[in-house]
Amino acid sequence: MAEKRLLLIDGNSVTFKAFFALYTALGKFTNSEGLHTNAIYGFNTMLETMLDVVKPTHALVAFDAGKTTFRTKMYDNYKGGRAKTAPELSEQFPYVKELLAARGIQTYELPDFEADDIIGTLARQAEEDGFTTTIVTGDRDLTQLADEHTTVSISKKGVSEIEHYTPAYVKEKMGVTPEQIIDIKGLQGDNSDNYPGVAGVGPKRAVDLVGKYGSIENIYDHIDEITAKKLKEHLLEDHDQALLAKQLATIKRDAPVAKRVEDLVYTGDDTDSLVAFYQRMNFNQFLSKMSIDGEAPTATPGLEEITYTVLTADNLQKLPAFESGCEFYLEMLADNYHLADLAGFAIGNEDHWWVSRDVSLLQQAPLKTLLESSKVAKQVFDAKRTYVALQRLGITLAGVDFDLLLSSYLLNTYDNSNDLGRVAMEHGYHQVATDEDVYGKGAKEAIPDDDDVFFKHLARKTRAIEQLRPQLFKGLEENEQTKLYREIELPMAFVLARMEVAGITVQASELEAMGSKFTEQLAEIEQTIYNEAGEEFNIGSPKQLGHILFEKMGLPVIKKTKTGYSTAVGVLEKLAAEAPIAENILRYRKIAKIQSTYVEGLLKVIHPDDHKVHTRYLQTLTQTGRLSSVDPNLQNIPVRNEEGRAIRKAFVPRHPDWEIFSSDYSQIELRVLAHMSHDANMQEAFREGQDIHAATARRIFKMGPDEEVTPNIRRQAKAVNFGIVYGISDFGLSQNIGISRKQAKNFIDTYFEEYPGVKAYTERMVQQAHELGYVETIAHRRRYLPDINSRNFNQRSFAERTAMNTPIQGSAADIIKIAMIRMEAALKEKKLQATMLLQVHDELIFEAPAEEIETLAKLVPSVMDSAIDLEIPLKVESHYGPTWYDAK
DNA sequence: GGTTTGCGA
């Protein structure tokens, strides 16, 4: 007869463990319905492992039936004083049971008994019936059930780590046999189940006593042999308690369980239900695992069929006119759409899809006409990416109405994956695979050679765009974000696209000259450092540097990192006073940074044909609504120190006699704060055109009208202003400006007294985040803050700071976006040659013929400061010169 | 791939 293997799982205990093991990731584990899924996910991870290891023929998951059991009848306070189960956890239990049903595993609960007792009873039956049994739980107490044919597997801190208790292992680990565990608990009691044992007996003494006498009963039979006076007293005193505790700890082996082991046959996964369940939970990992394990013909299981027509030069003319609009998707593997190979495309609507690998078809009628027509509404995924890529084919995309990526991001900034399949899933749509599933990842990533696989994927993507459009538009409407989408973000995509395509000219020769100078300097400093250290080492390695400074040279350790000594700027500056090597390392670092990141980094990305760099602005990435810039990042070109700033000399206009023109908002975030908070005092300072940091200094330092605001005082006030915007703590502020924590607290308190509207604003935002779960900018950009109710202090505090900061930073982002859209229109309307090239958060950079500078100097600030009507004026400053360096 | 460092608003 084949071996019979039984898997018994303590459902409550394992779900609990899984929940807390993945607690820090709670925010990441929510499905599109808002359900938390971390415990379900963790449970399934454990289950996969156990199914793999045990290969059960029979299985059951036992749950607790309710709070009251025969144990609470024996002892009122059993499991008393436990904190209420978090709602994020309780909501998951029904789904764990649903999961188990789909996996072909029975569940069972029994009124008045705990899951333990069900397991104990069935394990005994199984023993009699000749099963090999594996029990899975997070609770060590169950190790009392370990015997020759029964192993107890305890999931440790994570759910993936599992410890297997055989009787021998119990003995080794706990010092007693499995049967004696109840005696240990009788003596020791159980804090978490809230019952006492014998006073003064902890784990060590309990093991000693049980080891010597075998059981509680035998201890009392030989009580006179116990010489330790106090111990004997306690034992006698708590005799009843010890017996009760032992009883409580004893798992029932004869509970009235209505199941027979033979009936617990493990039937295996019900593929359809399991696929549907995984889809609903957004468990993509498990889904793709199924497709590998199973024999499903498509890459992802559960996909509906789709048909398509391959477009060729011959049937091109038969394409419909798509008067009511169409979906369009252009495929590229690489991120960088300025350079990526165009792999193919799909177009169509209403379940008629045309596909091809040959993108040159797009350059012919009727496709080109269609794409360029503003009359034909196009629905896409990532309008900017599509626009730039088409531009490379000489096609200027127009008429985009729906952008799945962009609208998804506006609805929830977390739903911003560049993978269409992933985004679709976030919205509960599962009829399209992810790119990773179809194209693979890492070195194996490739467009499939198999036409059918590739074309079906393209068609499904295009269909997903069509299917999701009504739902996302409805969402935008409900969130009052239609205007944000139509008037800001969608037009912004095309403005950015044109800026990216325009690019900015960078003079390689200038960078190369700087580079050779830096190389020389670095070699020189390097030698000095080696001399000071007495040996050669890698200065760029924090590990080696730490060894030299703090071990070899014995300098004082100021700060530590997770992995060793910190050698950050602040630390080295403190060391500089006593060790000249620190000064040299600082200088080395500064130059090495400029050299590697900016000189060499920029040289790598200058386009050989047009001598320009073409960044990509990520429009759907940040949580606040700001843009970010990559490949290269043009939003962090040095400016604060002179050596770094020199990099900007390489950024020049595309024609020799043109200029670089730049305008930036002055104090935009504080102005937004003054507006949103309606704070009278802060508004007054801005209306009167005061220096806001000086004005703040006067207030928080209670200075008289004639007292002079020194640079140092102003610097401190400036730090407080920034701190307020970022939601600072007294500790943070004290660190930042080198004052005591008490002083810092004083500053903040005074600040809030002087600007009471600001105080009320911060409280209002935190309050709103608690009530609604999100905060908003002026243009209704929304950021959800799931951690705002976290019991974890850090997470909650972070969410609270974010609640204050996001509306400010995000509204500033709204404003400059509006300005950019109007700016492009104004340049066109005035028929200027000037071109908008860059955005650096509060600054716009243009190139223009010298003769247009005068016009720009009026036009740009006027467009920027009128972008929005605030309770206080916006202020814009402009500069220009032959290079970006000179536009200051 | 994670950590440390440093550049910007």
Add this chain to the structure above:
DNA sequence: TGCATTCGCAAACCA
């Protein structure tokens, strides 16, 4: 008690 100012990108090192 803890922890300790927001949003980003890129390079080098190291496992």
